Amino acid sequence: MTGGPLLQGDRARRLAYPALVACVLVAAWQGLVTGFDLPPYLVPSPVLMMKTLIIDRVALFGALFVTLKITLLALALATVTGVLVSFLFVQSRTIETALFPYAVLLQVTPIVAVAPLIIIWIKDPMASMVICATLVALFPVIANTTLGLRSVDPDLQSYFRLNRATRTQTLVRLRIPSALPYFFGGLRISSGLALIGAVVAEFVAGTGGSGSGLAYEIMQSGFRLNIPRMFAALLLISLTGVALFAGMAWLTRAALGSWHASEVSHD
Amino acid sequence: MNLAEPSAALVGAGPVPAVEVLSAEKTYADGTHALQPVDLRVEEGEFVTLLGPSGCGKSTLLKMIAGLLQPSDGRLLLWRRPVAQLDASGRRIAFVFQAPTLMPWANVATNVRLPLDLAGVARAEADRRVADALAGVGLTKFSAALPRTLSGGMQMRVSIARALVTEPNLLLMDEPFGALDEITRHKLDAELLGLWRGKRLTVVFVTHSIHESVFLSTRVVMMAARPGRIVEEVRVDEPHPRTPEFMVSPQFSRYARRLQDSLLRVSESATDADARSEIRA
Secondary structure (H helix, E strand, C coil): CHHCCCCCCHHHHHHHHHHHHHHHHHHHHHHHHHCCCCCCCCCCCHHHHHHHHHHHHHHHHCCCCCHHHHHHHHHHHHHHHHHHHHHHHHHHHHHHHHHHHHHHHHHHCCHHHHHHHHHHCCHHHHHHHHHHHHHHHHHHHHHHHHHHHCCCCHHHHHHHHHHCCCCCHHHHHHHHHHHHHHHHHHHHHHHHHHHHHHHHHHHHCCHHHHCHHHHHHHHHHHHCCHHHHHHHHHHHHHHHHHHEEEEEEHHHHHHHHHHHHHHHHCC | CCHCCCCCCCCCCCCCEEEEEEEEEEECCCEEEEEEEEEECCCCCEEEEECCCCCCHHHHHHHHCCCCCCCCCEEEEECCCEEEHHHHCCEEEEEEEECCCCCCCCCCHHHHHHHHHCCCHHHHHHHHHHHHHHHHCHHHHCCCCCHHHHHHHHHHHHHHHHHCCCCCCCEEEEECCCCCCCCHHHHHHHHHHHHHHHCCCCEEEECCHHHHHHCCCCEEEEEEEEEEEEEEECCCCCCCCCCCHHCCHHHHHHHHHHHHHHHHHHHHHHHHHHHHHHHHC
């Protein structure tokens, strides 16, 4: 809407201000730990945390890879399933009325309570953890996409009807484009939930060995009172969450912002 | 096939009217009587406005003509065919809503091309017609713009271009300029008259503005509310093209005055009826 310089300034500020807060917090943390001479098994200093991260990098980044794999697989599975379910829902109000309570049931049942059952039923630990995380991430995609597919301008819908549009034409040219902003809103929530689901599933599954993720690292570090390593693993989980959020925001902008250009080149 | 043929009794009764409304009425499921049985005949080439206060059923009538609403009783014919069988006659209708009703994710050209895309018109042919339609409303330079970057008046022009791109015979407009400022509205009214004359369209135009109805139409159909009905028809026998000077002429004032008077008369009798029913209650 407005010119370039202001937007650039805005964007720079959006990065600079939180970065400044981070610097202050880290400095205060380091200062407090050093000043009060806190033992590392209670609160490790940021410097020690970073050192641990580098020393234990093979184990920690290996664990990060596992957690990330569970998260992304779950997110993909939740997206595909969620979109399919919402397409089913908008076919008729009867289907939605009959099935929506079960989608809610799925959402409100704590995954920690269901996870042991899933882990018993499904032998492969990776598969069972992915399914747990999928269950956590599924609902926002279903709810938002269904809402989006229904949130069509009624006059535009009349216009399509007047022009004798087929069901497919209305779906592709009207319903799906109208639903996209809602869908991406759901996806953004689900990406965070998929990570939470993955971590919870790892805790419940408690599988060690080569296939263990960051949650297992945190648990093990706790048992061994290796608190710096626990902090390092925590840092990696937080950064993963931030990266997922930023990735989804970028994806949303890319998909919705470039729509106009893609219409011109393909349509 | 036989159903689509005009009945023998109707053939030979003069020129085929573009629109015939035969005691069509609308009662909603909740018992609201939106429109009492009305009769209306619109000849080819006419510019008819449906004028009335809100709740008089003018939009309901227009949507029934378009086939967007079904009448509870009575019939509506376009060129002596039910609207569902209009395609076979080779004639087309277009509808312009009160809001621009554009696809926000698609640029101006794609929005205008929509009816052609839905009908499966070939790419080159469609592009040519879109360019013509955009030129017709003076928006050639904005074909790649997104709707939200345009003003309300320009969005309405896009909506009109989208209606004209199918080369319709009958244009139905539901208070299209109601949300625009006065100056823009006058401008679009004048442009619309130019398009109507240039393309020999038949137009049915819904408005609640007396001045707009006198300026635009060859005939004003006055409607009243509670219950919705047609109360009067006024022919505006003034030459076209109509200029802004027409709006300040004595004839214009006479028409406006006459419509104003009958609008007041109708609303007074409605108020009386309301008062009586209140006394009875």
